[in-house]
Amino acid sequence: MRAVRLRLLAALALFGLLPATLAAQQATLVSGVVTSEAGQPLSSVQVAIPTLGVGAITREDGRYSFTVAAERARGTASVVARRIGLQQKTATITLGQGPVTLNFTLAASVSQLEGLVVTALGQTREKSQLGTAVQSVTSDQLNTTHDPNVVNQLAGKVSGVVITGAGTQGGSVNVRVRGFTSITGNNNPLYVVDGVPISNGGRGGDPSGASNLDNGRDFGSAISDINPEDVENISVLKGPNAAALYGSRAANGVVLITTKKGGVSSRVATQITASNTWDRPSILPDYQNLYGQGSGGQFKYVDGQGGGIQDGNDQSFGPRLDGRLIDQFTGPQQPWVAHPDNVKNFFNTGQTRDGNIAFSGGSDRTSARLSLGGENVDGIIPNSFLRKVTALANGSLNVTDKVTATGALNYVRNTGQNRPGVGYNSGILEQFVWFGRQVDTDVLKAKMTDENGNLFNWNYNFHNNPYWLQYENPEKDVRDRTIVSGSLAWRPVGWVTATVRSGTDFYRYNIDQQFAAGNLNFSDPNYAGAFSYLRDVSSENNTDLLILANRSVTSRLVLNGTLGGNVRNQSTSTEGVGTAGISVPNIYNVSNAAITPSNVQFFSNRRVNSVYGAASFTWDEWFTVEGTARNDWSSTLPPGNNSYFYPSVNSSVVLTEAVPALKGMGGLSYAKLRGAYAQVGADAAPYQLRSTYQGFSQKFGANPLYTLTNTLANADLKPERTRSTEGGLELGFGDNRLTVDMSLYDKTTSDQIINLAVSSASGFTSRSVNAGKIQNKGFEALVSVVPFRRNTTEWTSTFNFSSNRGRVVELYPGLQTIVLGGTWSATVEARAGEPYGTIRGYGIKKDANGNYILAGGLPQRDTLQVLGNVQPNWVGGWNNTFRFGNVSIGALLDTHQGGKLFSVTNMFGEYTGVLANTVQGREVDWDNPGIVVPGVTSKGTPNTTTVTSEDYFQSFFRLHERYVYDASYTKLRELRIGYELPTSWANRMYAQSANIALVGRNLKTWTKVPNIDPEFNYSTTNYQGMEFATLPNPRSLGFNIRITP
Known part of the structure; x- marks a missing residue:
């Protein structure tokens, strides 16, 4: 019995010890x-x-x-x-x-020398271990002024990257990383969102205007679909050295976008953001208001088609605007007076309103985030708008301790109406370089048609009523886009992870344009109107198998390895139909076509299979060496040439860790040397190996007709090759309160795939060949400093600088130039032995001393000659942030220095006499006092002949030299004044934190280019540097609100 009692006591004691x-x-x-x-x-x-x-x-x-x-x-x-x-x-x-x-x-870390950065394949690395140039921009730095296009927010913030806006709301953004890599092909960086490559394909933006079914409108680049509020970080991999693992599209650099993710707390967190900005044109031409419509000082309106005195003329060399009574389009014997704001008043005060709400949460095993956003843009052009709705859901699940699944679904719907044209034939400003200075736009707005329903306007020979164009000729477009991705990661041991990842980017784009009877640019005047429809479908899928290893071999040696494979499938299709004439008004259907419609049907498929690998080792956290290799097999290249291998190697040495005695010398706190070499191959566009047929609009009896494309195929094409070498030095001083990051690089692309012009007698206009070499050399620097820091007061300043010179080393044997584009006899070219983007046009005849050689007192046309180059000498940005307790002030200056541009606005603005400087020579009357042009006669004697202002300015038509300008500019790109509400105030609103800010973009431009905004582009093409009456980038003012409940 006692033994039983002892066992019971022991059990109780053990039970009592168990909780402990x-x-x-x-x-x-x-x-x-x-x-x-x-x-x-x-x-x-x-x-x-x-x-x-x-x-x-x-x-x-x-x-x-x-x-x-x-x-x-x-x-x-x-x-x-x-x-x-x-x-x-x-x-x-x-x-x-x-x-x-x-x-x-x-x-906040002003230094970019140390810490985490996102690199190739979405891996997070310590920047101190990288031997390549990578620069990151966080969400806080991106969304300071909340531009709807997240890429615009990079302008002036990343060295080595040139970003130019289109000047049109919702238009394309042109991005160049370390210059032009391809002579005639793609020069855009690759965009990757959470490890999934996505399309930045665009539609439109061709300044040739009516020559295409898109009619010269810029429908934007697809990267604008990304909601800025969903972006956590953007890393820019500058060139092939940093981006070699991404393959053939990495030669132009890679923009890695990392989105925000959910947390692990069971409590759902919410964040609400809203912004409202008001927009106006930042720059408009400086108009004269002394002379009205007409020529030779004469004007009398009868029918606006030449029935009166100069009433079919759309120039402004008519009578002086002195209040005299003259028959005008508004009625007989009307006061002849100027309307100084007739162009300014045409534009609306646009408004951009957007909001976003995000929910995030999770547990120890799961995390999730849901973001819903909306954007409403009422454009500065009447009856134009953009609407965008976004939804992003992402999450992760730890299926087991060793298996993790992730997934993301992003849906975007973009709708637009009356997106602005960018070409001379379709841009709204084209009309305003011919606009009579006496024309009252308020009258045109109030009366777009007459009592009989016919178009009402001031001139019927060359122009339509601008309001009638906007309201009776609607353009509507819709883009639905879905980006879906998923991954499954298995970690068999702590230092190895195997991941299967797949992502698809799919969008469908519909564009409908209708042109009422009388539309001068797009409708045949003998019919009742015109129309065009376009349907684009694009899909890209990337599937990767990726094995990552990270192993500490010893306490001082760490090895990293990557082995993977990728399958990329791309498909695109375009269907379009358009006609310049319909039979019955307002029925925009093929069955109503009076002129045989032009049909477009095109499809394209491409597959690239790849294997890649990387290995690196880091010794004692100060010395790292990494090598990468990739091999692609492309369906767009012929057997024997469709496999191409390219390696890279990079290394970094943190000198202050290798030699600790360096620390403190001259205030030095950090020093690192890095270097890299890389090769990248690139394939051809689809269907360049064999001749293909395309459908023809007409038939032969009941039989369909097909025609060969204009380009002769080449079954022996080889991949393009880009070789790049770079070196860098990173320094920190005063505990990294002053940091410097510098890079030198040399990048050469050879075996370019170009379309070489051939004689039309061959039945073709061009043929595909491997030819040409282009080289880019440059220097980049990023300097960050904290001049003042004390308690809650801080001033941080960052300056980035980059200079790139891209040169066409050679073209095809015997070929001197390739024309990239042109207008009014001026061209932009790739010329052998010269910098890429040469502007070529007619000069003005001069003698050996530079004096004009005149005939009849007027300048004369010289031969075609090189007038400049579109590439800037250098670009930079200066970003300052001041923080005083809860108040913060941020300002960003963005500058482009050097390079040239050709301006059509200034050429025609002088030809028509609407610009302020054309008052020269007619200060008293239309022909008084006249102009004696400085120069000499053909005999070398001084000119004494007096000419009228009209003759003088019109003599410069197509004398392009006069209208080529230094394209330099500096912009106050961003200004933000923010206030973080005290926690007690936020709590009263049932919020943890709240922030409100006044914001502005493009507030001021300093430039010597008259009458235009020198920042412009035509979509993402290589044809840049020529301004076609382009809209200026809007100046925006407004406010942002951010609340975390």
Whole structure:
């Protein structure tokens, strides 16, 4: 009995000790919140214990939590909090003694020398270990003024990257990373979102206007579909050295976009953002208001078609605007007076309103984020608008301790109406370089048609009523886009991860344009109107198998390895139909076509199979060597040439870690040398190996007709090759309060695939060949400094500089030039031995001393000659942020210096006499006092002949030299004044934090180019540097609000 009692007591004692034993071995919950120095919650911060391989990512409200398993919860551990663009912080905690609450406050990192960056294949690396040039921009830096196109927000912030806006709301953004790599092909960087390459294909933007079914409108580039509020970070891989693993499209650089993710807390976090800006044209021509419509000082209106005195003429060399009574389009004997604001008043004050709400949350095993956004843009041009709706859902699930699944679905719907044209024939400003200075646009707005329903206008020979164009000739477009991706990662051991990832980018684009009877540009005057329809479909799928290994071999040696394969399938199709004449008004259908419609049917497919690998080792955290290799097999190249291999190698040495004695010398706190060499191959566009047929609009009896394309195929094409070498130096001083990051590079692309012009007697206009070599050499620098920092007051300043010279080394044997585009006899060319983008046109005859050689007192045309080059000498940006407690002020200057442009606005503005400078020679009357042009006669004697102002300015037509300008400009690109509400105030609104800011974009432009905005582009093509009455980029003012409930 006693033995039984002892056993019972022992069991009770053991039972009593069990809770203590379990407590000693219990799991440890680590949680907290991460905020900025201003107290604002920070999302997407990685909080982890690296030695244990556990951690979490903060949600929108800055909260995080993770659990350390009981069997590993012993002793102390270091917890690290870090995010791209922020200074890393570390704290020590004790495990196994109950829950731990650990909060972090992270400061912005002005230095880009150390910390995390996103690199090729979406991997996160320590920047100190990279031997290539990579620059990151965080969401806070991107959304300072909230431009609807996230790529616009990079302007002036990344060295080596030239970004120009289209001047049209919702238009394309032209991005060049380290110059032009291809002579006639694609020069755009590759865009990758969360590891999935996406299309940046555009439609329109051709300045030739009516020659295409898109009629010269710019429908924007597809990258504008990305919601800026969903972007966590953008990393720019500059050129093939950094981006070699991405394959043939990496020669132009890669823009990596990382989106925001959910957290791990069961509490759902919410973030609300809203902005409202008002937009006006930033620059309009400087018009004269002394003389009205007509020629030779005469004008009298009868029918606007030449029935009166100069009333069919659309120039402004008519009578002086002195109030005399003259018959006009508004009625007989009307006061002849100027309307100084007739162009300015045509434009609306546009408005851009957008909002976004995001929900994020999760658990120890899951995380998710849902973001819903909307954008409404009422354009500066009457009856034009853009609408965008976005939805992004992403999440992850730890299926087991070793298997993780992720997925994302992004849907975007873009709708537009009356997107502006960008060409001379379709741009609205084309009309205003001919506009009579006496014309009252308010009358044209109030009366677009007469009592009989016919078009009402001031001139019927050359122009339509601009309001009638906007309201009776509607353009409507819709783009539906879906980007879906998923991955499954398996970690068999702690240092190896195998991932299968697949992503598809799909969009459908519909464009409908209707032209009422009387439309001078697009409708045959003998019929009742015209129309065109376009349907674009694009799909790209990328599937990868990726194995990553990261192994600490010793306490000083770390090895990293990557092995993978990729299958890329692309398909596009275009269907279009248009006619210049319909039978019955307002029925825009093929069955109503009076003129045989022009049909377009095109489809394209491409597949590229790839294998790639990379290996690197890091010794003692100061020396890293990495090598990569990739081989592609492309369906667009012939057997024998369709396989191409390209390697790269890079290395970095952190000198201050290798030689600690360097620290402190001259204030030096960090020094790193890096170097890299890379090769990248590129394939051809589809269907260049064999001749293909396309359908013809007409039939032969009942039989369909087909015709060969204009380009002769080449079955022996080889891949293009880009070779790049770069070196860099990174320095930090004063505990990295002053940092410098410099790069030198040399990039050459050979075996260019170009279409070479051939005699039309061959039945073709061109043939595809491998020929030509283009070289880019450049220097980049990024300087960051914190001039002042004390308590809650700080001033940070960043300046980036880059200079690139791209030169056409050679073309096809015997070929001197390739014309990239042209207008009014001026061209932009790729000329052998000269910088890429040469402007060529007619000069003005001069003698040996530079004097004009005149005939009849007027300048004379000289031969065709090189007039300049479109490439800037250098570009830069200066970004300053001032913080005073809860108040912050940010300002960004963006500058492009050097290069040339040719301006059609100025050429025709002088020819028509509408510009202010054309008053010269008619200060008293239309022919008084006249102009004596400085110069000499053909005999070398001084000119004494007086000519009229009209004759003088019209003599310069197609004398392009006069209208080629230095394209330099500096812009106040961004200005932001923000206020972070005190927490107590935010709490009264049931919010954790709230921020309000006044914002502005393109507020001021400094340039010597008269009458136009020197920043313009024509979609994403290589044909740049010629201005066709292009709309200026809008000046925007407004406010942003951000609330975290």
